[in-house]
Amino acid sequence: MNLLFSIDDRFVDQLATVLTSIAENTNAEDFQVYVIADHPLEASAKLATYCEQLEMTYHPIVIDPQDFAQAPITDRYPTTIYYRLLAYKYLPADLDRILYLDADVLCINDLQSFYQMDLSHHLYASAIHTALTNTTDVINKIRLQNFDADGYYNSGVLLMNLELIRQRVKEKDVFNYIEENRLVLLLPDQDVLNALYGDQIKSVPDELYNFDARKGRTYETISFGEWTLDWVMKHTVILHYCGRDKPWLPNKNTGRYTALYKHYYNLTLRRLASLQ
Template identity: 65%
Template sequence: MNLLFSIDDRFYQQLLTVLYSIYLNSSANDIDVYVIVTKDFTHSAELSAGCQKLGMHYHQVEIPESAFKNAPVTDRYPTTIYYRLLAHLYLPKQLHRILYLDADLLCINDLRPLYEIDLQNYMYASAIHTNLTNATDVINKIRLQNFDADGYYNSGVLLMNLDEIRRRVDPNAIFDYIRDHILLLPDQDVLNALYGRYILSVPDELYNFDARNLRVYETITLGKCTLDWVIKNTVILHYCGRQKPWLATTNHGRFTSLYKNYFQMTSRLMQD
């Protein structure tokens, strides 16, 4: 199993927490962890040691200074927005599939069924976050002019078909799109606008559960997605939004305590 992350120095402990949750709850035995960083990243030793303790293989992918020299870069659109969109340019050519994960999530059940999904000729597999109405999806389709897409995909969990991505993705098309449009969530908007029709939808209640919205899921599933159901069935809990559980001094949601427990267990593991 190949996993991909993109972090800076602020998130290395969170990344280790993600990896520990995968170690505890997934059946994959051979895991390669690729982490996109810049040259000033200072926590490579900690990540390498953590992966070694978990029986995983750590690979640092350093973005060269010359990368994206032709790309539009501003305070609003820093170079980091390109990392997951153009990761295939810097990953080993022998990789055919990789799962990108944000560092603000937990894996609480087996990740292998997601990783082994048949992508066919799709470039990606991703989830559309569920809403009580489809108004947000309609607005995003109008805004991005991608009416063929099933909806607005969240890029925090993104299974990548690297062969198709290498064949279809043109960096200049991405740069041109960013120059010509005002974007709300730059990398996610680009993903949806240019490649939304090539994304295979996976259920968010399983593979990208928005930890803020338990009551929403419970309502739209007519009571199926209870807390017990999520703990038993959901694979990825995604702590979306500004209220991150590792910063919380009070319980801002049903899953804050769960995250804090994993974070503490990871810290103890790294200290041993």
């Protein structure tokens, strides 16, 4: 199983927490962990050792800033927005698929059902928070003019069909789109993904593969009481701690899934401390 992350030194513990949750809940024989950064991470050696402890293999990928010398960037659109969209350039050519995950997720059930799904002619598999944001979904279609897409996809969890991406995703197209649409982009990398490739993304259920941890009560309501906490613990694969109030921050103790995150986070911190 190939896993992809893009972080800086501020999110090493969070990345390690994601890996802990995957190791605890996913039955796979081989984990290859690729981490893209624009400089060598200070904790790279610690991450490598921790991955080894989890029986995973760590592959740091350091991007040369000159690769994006022609890319339009500003304070709002830093170079990092390109990393997940153009990751295929830096990954081994023999990889046929990889799962990109933000560092603010937990994997609480086996990832295999998602990772092994048939992508056929799709570039990506991703989730739309349709039932949670239906009005916003319509606005985004108008804003990005991608009416053939099923909706507005969240780029925090992306299963990538690398073989097809290498053929269809071109950095020039990405650079040009950002340059030409600066005034309408709100979440740059996510907007670009949806605008250019939204009609080539396979939709997956967000309640299974990109559950917005802020919206537990809403999920329960729209499912007529089915998607309760017990249901989520049994069926949901990926919990996504979207928004600004991250569960690892001090005094951020609200939300029914915060304690679950803190369990994995504190377990990870203890294990990391034992490596020193």
